[in-house]
Amino acid sequence: MATLAAWVPQRPARRGGAWGTLARLAGHPSAVLGALIVAAVAAGAVFAPVLAPYAPGASDLENRLAAPSWLAATPGGHWLGTDGLGRDLWSRIIFGSRVSLLVGLAATLLSLLPGLVLGLAAGFYRGRVDGALSRFAELLMAFPHLIFAIGVMAALGPGFWNLVAALAFKGWVEFFRVARGEAMAQSAREYVDAARAVGASSARIVGRHILPNMLHTSLVLGTLRMGHFIVLEASLSFLGLGLPPRLPAWGTMVAEGREVMLTAWWVSTFPGLAIVALVLAVNLVGEGLRDVLDPRLRAE
């Protein structure tokens, strides 16, 4: 019986499924810390109007460049101080989390999905389409990501979807390369031959067998890339190439603070700390996921 069972095509091991993964992640202290910070930032983004003591654009012109309230007694109790227009930094940081999270998430999804689908198709079917896609990917790899995004943003102008497009237009390449490699490796495995022998169609083989085996790799890569996208968005905003300047984005706030850094250090420092905290948290979750799901990626 045992020998017969070995020949029966099986679904690949599920590694404990989604709940198993979550349970193992819960035993990973740094990943838990990261997840808590991400959850806090997400809550801040959702409930910003409730949590922020001031409207993000409201300027208190009598209290311009007011120091944090724990350093000097300022009327209005701006606990992180105010910027050059007298706007409350804490409120703007809370609202700014929306930009970072949404752009990061949208850019990650719009990189992951096309990258995964095209990579799967290219790696499984090979042939001319694979050749063309791979050449195109290689071409995009020749551009440093920030420089490419700067070029695209200079062409498209500021805006949310322009920003996402500028990031994802090159961002899919990494997912494509990983998915393609995985698909090629998986389709050479015996279980694929076995599935084909019992009459499974190509679509079924890809959807039921290959895809589940490589989802975790994409998930890990996606989380790690999200931190990268958030930094890129902040860098573009810092250069004035992100969203329209009236919207509070952390990168824009750091840039605004740069002009007054000699006298009011807090204006740049706190939004920057927010970026560091969020990126650090996302990376902690990403590395935790990698340790749990795919220890092989550690070599990277």
Added chain:
Amino acid sequence: MRTLLVLRRVLNTVPIMVGVAVVVFVVMRMLPGDPVDIVLGQTGAISQQDLDRLRRDFHLDRPVTEQLYQFLAGAARGDLGTSFARRRPVFAMLVEALPATVELAVAATVVALAVAVPVGVLSAVYQRSWLDRLAMGGAFLGISMPAFWLGIVAIIVFAVRLGWFPTSGRIGFEVFLRPVTGFVVLDSVLTRNWAALWDGLRHLTLPAVVLGAGLMAVVARVMRSSMIEVLREQFVTTARSKGLTGRVVVLRHALRNALIPTVTVVGLQLGVLLGGNMIVETVFGWPGMGRLVVDAIFSRDYPVVQGAVMLYAATFVLANLLVDLCYIYLDPRMAL
């Protein structure tokens, strides 16, 4: 066999560079509006004749395919067009700004490797010690920290508060330095101008450390993990059993092998270094290519943006080529 491999790898860069130029051309043609309007936007009222003349000057009256051909042919000759804003050849502007950028990038790489390689090795040898934990915590922080913020904090702390370094620029106005190569450090050594050397190094320190921080973090992590892997291999055990001391085993036997993945990572990270250079040059008022591009974006000087993006991509492609060639040299198996 090795020569053939090198040759093939070198030839492989040609189609990529042509493709890069095409992509840059296409992206720049996606720009909203007529470049001529942008130029004229600065000069005010102008006649229809002048408008037509400008269109002809910029070859905008030709079909797009011909424009593309002209652009590619020009780029191959090193002619990247004329700056709208300054009416100067873009190539000359870029070449002028290049030494400052290269000087900063080299200094950043040197700082990064000088810190990261020893730290990575020590972290691997003393795995799970407090030193390892501290170093890897720092490296993780370094990966998550955007360069523009680190730069501003460094200026606030080390230039404004402590006054150890100047806040911006490449060399003080009061310092005279006769230009030879365009590299401040090199020129001051060549002309034995020690005051300029001191001033140049003080200006270079903060931007180099800030630009190098990301690379430092990545290299330290990769160095550590590849060193751990190499130390587990049999030839290391053999070396130890021959009675060699720990130091000799680590430095002579393990280090060279552990450096191979590090070289690849340095190559891949060069893109990050090039992108970071725009940010760091802007923050520190460093008169290099990065700042030139950022200024050009804001004055809508597209030929400069176009030319600079191409030069960045070319540098990146060449750097990757160099990395692959280093790889062939470092790993004798590649030559088989």
